[in-house]
Amino acid sequence: MERNRYRIIFLGPPGAGKGTQAERLAEDLKVKKISTGDILREAVAKGTELGQRAKSYMERGELVPDEIILGIIEEAINDEEGFILDGFPRNINQAKALDEMLSSKGLNITHVIFLDVPDEEIIKRIAYRRVCLKCGAVYNLIFNPPKEDEICNNCGSKLVQREDDREEVVRKRLEVYRGSTEALIRIYEERGVLRRINGLGDREEVFRRIREAL
Ligand code: AMP
Numbered sequence: 001m002e003r004n005r006y007r008i009i010f011l012g013p014p015g016a017g018k019g020t021q022a023e024r025l026a027e028d029l030k031v032k033k034i035s036t037g038d039i040l041r042e043a044v045a046k047g048t049e050l051g052q053r054a055k056s057y058m059e060r061g062e063l064v065p066d067e068i069i070l071g072i073i074e075e076a077i078n079d080e081e082g083f084i085l086d087g088f089p090r091n092i093n094q095a096k097a098l099d100e101m102l103s104s105k106g107l108n109i110t111h112v113i114f115l116d117v118p119d120e121e122i123i124k125r126i127a128y129r130r131v132c133l134k135c136g137a138v139y140n141l142i143f144n145p146p147k148e149d150e151i152c153n154n155c156g157s158k159l160v161q162r163e164d165d166r167e168e169v170v171r172k173r174l175e176v177y178r179g180s181t182e183a184l185i186r187i188y189e190e191r192g193v194l195r196r197i198n199g200l201g202d203r204e205e206v207f208r209r210i211r212e213a214l
Pocket of ligand 1: 014036037038040057058059061063064069086087088089090094164173
């Protein structure tokens, strides 16, 4: 089988729209979306061993230890299919581990989509965000409401606010982003794979910008 040519990372602060845009792009490019946050939330909801290990970090808005995350990624990446990574890597150590994992298979990251959104906008978006824990769909009660109040359009499950979308946890997550994740922008920029995308505006507009940048 021919290798898919897209191996993409979505980078950006919490609430930038990574999940929504990654989902859309994955459909468009016919590649798999791997969201470490979704995988972890599902594990927490099901109470699996992974979920039990990750839960307290997530509730505090801290990063889950690298060894747990790298295990998830090793399992999820299939070298022939191409992929979009949403929420990984989150620090330099994870980025290095990803490089090693890929280069041992003769692969590389083809694009890094950096969704740039200012802090004031993030706080606003996150307060109105609701998610479906079953299928991972993301809504915004103002900008992208579900058809039926608090019910997922795709699978009919009840929508919830993420535990870690409470304001004090969001502040912590932003701090972690600044302290650990933001440094990756520079690394991928130097490698020439970074595409800086203005994340403001409606979802269609942002998606069009991403499409043009690829
Ligand atoms: P997200 O949905 O991507 O914002 O992730 C939600 C939470 O899951 C984060 O605040 C972290 O606690 C954890 N998490 C997700 N991805 C990672 C990662 N790559 N490294 C460490 N922790 C992660």
